Amino acid sequence: MKIVLDMMGSDKGTQATKEGARLFHERHPEIELIVVGKKEELSDMEAEGFRLVEASDVLEMDMGALEVLRRKESSMVKAIEYCAENGCDAVVSAGSTGAFLSCSALRLKKIEGVKRPALVTNFPNLKTGGQVTILDIGASIRNTAEELVQFALMGTLYSQAVNGIKSPKVRLLSNGAEEGKGSEEGKAAYQLLKGRADINFQGNEEPSKVLTGDSDVIVTSGYDGNVLLKSTEGAAKAMSGLIKKAFKRSLLSKIGYLLSKKGFDEMKATLDPRSTGGALLCGVRSVAVKGHGNSDALGFSNAIEVAYRLANKGIVESLEKAMGD
Amino acid sequence: MKIVLDMMGSDKGTQATKEGARLFHERHPEIELIVVGKKEELSDMEAEGFRLVEASDVLEMDMGALEVLRRKESSMVKAIEYCAENGCDAVVSAGSTGAFLSCSALRLKKIEGVKRPALVTNFPNLKTGGQVTILDIGASIRNTAEELVQFALMGTLYSQAVNGIKSPKVRLLSNGAEEGKGSEEGKAAYQLLKGRADINFQGNEEPSKVLTGDSDVIVTSGYDGNVLLKSTEGAAKAMSGLIKKAFKRSLLSKIGYLLSKKGFDEMKATLDPRSTGGALLCGVRSVAVKGHGNSDALGFSNAIEVAYRLANKGIVESLEKAMGD
Numbered sequence: 001m002k003i004v005l006d007m008m009g010s011d012k013g014t015q016a017t018k019e020g021a022r023l024f025h026e027r028h029p030e031i032e033l034i035v036v037g038k039k040e041e042l043s044d045m046e047a048e049g050f051r052l053v054e055a056s057d058v059l060e061m062d063m064g065a066l067e068v069l070r071r072k073e074s075s076m077v078k079a080i081e082y083c084a085e086n087g088c089d090a091v092v093s094a095g096s097t098g099a100f101l102s103c104s105a106l107r108l109k110k111i112e113g114v115k116r117p118a119l120v121t122n123f124p125n126l127k128t129g130g131q132v133t134i135l136d137i138g139a140s141i142r143n144t145a146e147e148l149v150q151f152a153l154m155g156t157l158y159s160q161a162v163n164g165i166k167s168p169k170v171r172l173l174s175n176g177a178e179e180g181k182g183s184e185e186g187k188a189a190y191q192l193l194k195g196r197a198d199i200n201f202q203g204n205e206e207p208s209k210v211l212t213g214d215s216d217v218i219v220t221s222g223y224d225g226n227v228l229l230k231s232t233e234g235a236a237k238a239m240s241g242l243i244k245k246a247f248k249r250s251l252l253s254k255i256g257y258l259l260s261k262k263g264f265d266e267m268k269a270t271l272d273p274r275s276t277g278g279a280l281l282c283g284v285r286s287v288a289v290k291g292h293g294n295s296d297a298l299g300f301s302n303a304i305e306v307a308y309r310l311a312n313k314g315i316v317e318s319l320e321k322a323m324g325d
Numbered sequence: 326m327k328i329v330l331d332m333m334g335s336d337k338g339t340q341a342t343k344e345g346a347r348l349f350h351e352r353h354p355e356i357e358l359i360v361v362g363k364k365e366e367l368s369d370m371e372a373e374g375f376r377l378v379e380a381s382d383v384l385e386m387d388m389g390a391l392e393v394l395r396r397k398e399s400s401m402v403k404a405i406e407y408c409a410e411n412g413c414d415a416v417v418s419a420g421s422t423g424a425f426l427s428c429s430a431l432r433l434k435k436i437e438g439v440k441r442p443a444l445v446t447n448f449p450n451l452k453t454g455g456q457v458t459i460l461d462i463g464a465s466i467r468n469t470a471e472e473l474v475q476f477a478l479m480g481t482l483y484s485q486a487v488n489g490i491k492s493p494k495v496r497l498l499s500n501g502a503e504e505g506k507g508s509e510e511g512k513a514a515y516q517l518l519k520g521r522a523d524i525n526f527q528g529n530e531e532p533s534k535v536l537t538g539d540s541d542v543i544v545t546s547g548y549d550g551n552v553l554l555k556s557t558e559g560a561a562k563a564m565s566g567l568i569k570k571a572f573k574r575s576l577l578s579k580i581g582y583l584l585s586k587k588g589f590d591e592m593k594a595t596l597d598p599r600s601t602g603g604a605l606l607c608g609v610r611s612v613a614v615k616g617h618g619n620s621d622a623l624g625f626s627n628a629i630e631v632a633y634r635l636a637n638k639g640i641v642e643s644l645e646k647a648m649g650d
Contacts, residue, residue, distance in 0.1 A: 231557050
């Protein structure tokens, strides 16, 4: 198995991506990692035996989706192209999401039958301690009912491959739990999903229940999924700020923090975005994983781990088969 | 000023609404409150001098938007009709949102020029300690660019009246901060808003920044606003659960809780949904406020307080004037 890594994409620099690649390599020495980026920053990795593909340019994090295509020498474009041209199993980047989506859409072929690729990620389920898979979180704006049905299938395969859930419970994101609630495309998808024997469809889920309900997969149009993702991140971040404030209030509360620190460290670990490892662009003919923009070594190694698991479980082949049925 | 109260709508029963009405009455004895509901449950209020309008029926909380219109004897329908027919200043209910929206839309006339009423609420801004106004949070599914521009105007008037902000900063909810990002209707609204001298338009806001940025008003289509609202509520609730778990972890952490309790009580107060008092249906010719379904006495009195402030500041007249310009 070959996994291609864009080494220049993280806000935290090549120190983080190099350490992350090495962490992954220690766990899985049998997997070939191809590192893409500036020779002067990656020569130590080359000396350690990693294959180096040179790229002289680095994309900015706020890079627009269209500009990227003019930056042919950038590490992201080179990494995705190398993956496509050499039939590698997976590509991982922590760079700009917009750039990653547009470059992947152009350079990695779509799986036959897939109408629209979807960006897929795991959220922690704070009730069960497990994970809930959400798609699309931003590859599209609005999706058709038929696209949503395909997302339900992709999400099922992802949940099986990454989270090890045999028959994942799939729900549509909606403004109400009852049938008949939701966006126009959601209501139409509901009717199509009811008739699918290959999807364990359980109806609608309200956004307030995503983190604490029993859904394994949440299906939504990309714009709404993006609002769900970012609202949740925003609320979690805001509350973390309030917790800090509460503990800093007085000398007593600071002692209170020391006494309850273990529990709050566990909480922090549960919410750590690095634990989800990033988002998969599902529906293209390679595993394409977008790590968090501010990936440190642990985050980047987890993103590679997600790519590895998806490739190892043959998610591309499973999806090709499902689309062919 | 006359405010009509649906006394039967709260999950917590008439004990809560009666206590809430009395709390408000103590603060504002000059305001006439009309209490609508079952005579046998409200006879004590009648004895205290409140005007009683009898209603023999009570709507269920999961009442659909259409069924409500057949329930003419219900307290919600009677309250809204009484408000409309007697030219009262405001009506307040803690009953089903769907029922409240459809009944208000039919019985309360729209302000001339308003394309679609919007459901408006305040969120706590966890950075400034102030409030951020969000609309639409669910009166519509998708809105046109022209409707979004009207929402920006309504939100400005609401922020001025309820939050006392002179020139509220208005932003469009979007999947990216830059111009050119967003839903189709959002992008079109962006162009229209740039040219408005009467709105302090500041561009896009990502959902992750709503609670911690410097926006005073966030404008969005109803479905996306509903996702924002419920995702935030869900994340806050899930984190509250994690905080409890962290403190319950051991004897030491329980002592830690006791030492830092004051700070966490302040945090709880900041996040208390009762403090926002409910949501205004903006764009109709009375002040129509929907309180939280599980309003207790404090929550219901705050919902009446919001209705009072909006009526007192003449939000309906301001909006009529703005629409006429």
